Amino acid sequence: MNTIESLKWRYAVKKFDTNSTLAPSQIEILKEAFNLTATSYGLQPLKLVVINNKNIQEELVAASFNQPQVLEASHLLVICIPKKYTITEVEEYFDLVKKIRATPDAVINPFKTFLTADISKKTQEELLVWNRNQAYIALGNLLTVCAVEQIDACPMEGFVPAKYDEVLGLNKQNLTATLVLPVGFRAEDDYMKDLKKVRKNIEDVVIEFN
Template identity: 60%
Template structure:
């Protein structure tokens, strides 16, 4: 398939085949794609939690408005944000830049100090909203990768983040859950898989100036 055919093939899977498991190389592709996703300033204020435990998936379903996709999917990907993005976090990012690119401090420090000052003056709520936007970027990227790799997926906001955080002990990792993406293979009897994709005409969504 070319990219447009792959995107037409993709849909929000309503029913997964719970007997089919994604091979590890597919999961590796998704995790690598997550890590390669563009983020604001390159700070990557995100973590991806990969669930492949059916008992745990069943527990999570209770906090996902009982959407069965969470229980039946091969894996459940949970997009999380860092609870604290401050001076220490930003310093680690610039240390990584220096190690990776061998960039001198005199070049890095002005931007580093600018970011530290900027984040120091932002309310925590504003930083959380900013970080959550990065999670949406990452999910959008993975949805495209899923389409190309013929992996079925169902993007979800319909869950109770506080319950996920509690069950998975995410606070101990300094994280908060934002989005959920069950992935796997569609069930043969998922009636939604054969429905035509409903979209506006491209002339209604694209403005050329």
């Protein structure tokens, strides 16, 4: 399939094939894709929890408004953001820039000073909103990669973050669950599998200036 055909193939799976499991190589692709996602300033204020444990998945069903895909899926991906974001993360980012690119301080410091000041003046609520936006970018990237790799998925906002945080021990890591993505393979009897995709006409969603 080309990219557009893959995106047409994709849909939010309502029923996964419980007898099919993603290969380790496919999970590695999703992990790499997550790590390569574009984020604001390249700061990557995100973590990805990869769950391949049916006991944990079953426990999370109730915290997901009883959506069965959480248990049926081969793996459950949980995108998390920091509960509290500080300039320490900014400092660690620039340390990584120096390590990977060997960029001299004279080049780094002006941008580092700007970014540190910008983040320092934001409230934690503002930073939560900002980082949550980065999580949506990551989700969009993962959905596209899933489509290209012929991996089925079902993006979810409908869950109780506090319960996920409790079950997965995220509070101890200064993290909170933000988005959930069950991945696997569609079941043959998923009623959504063969339905036509409903989308507006291109001219109704795209504004062009030539």
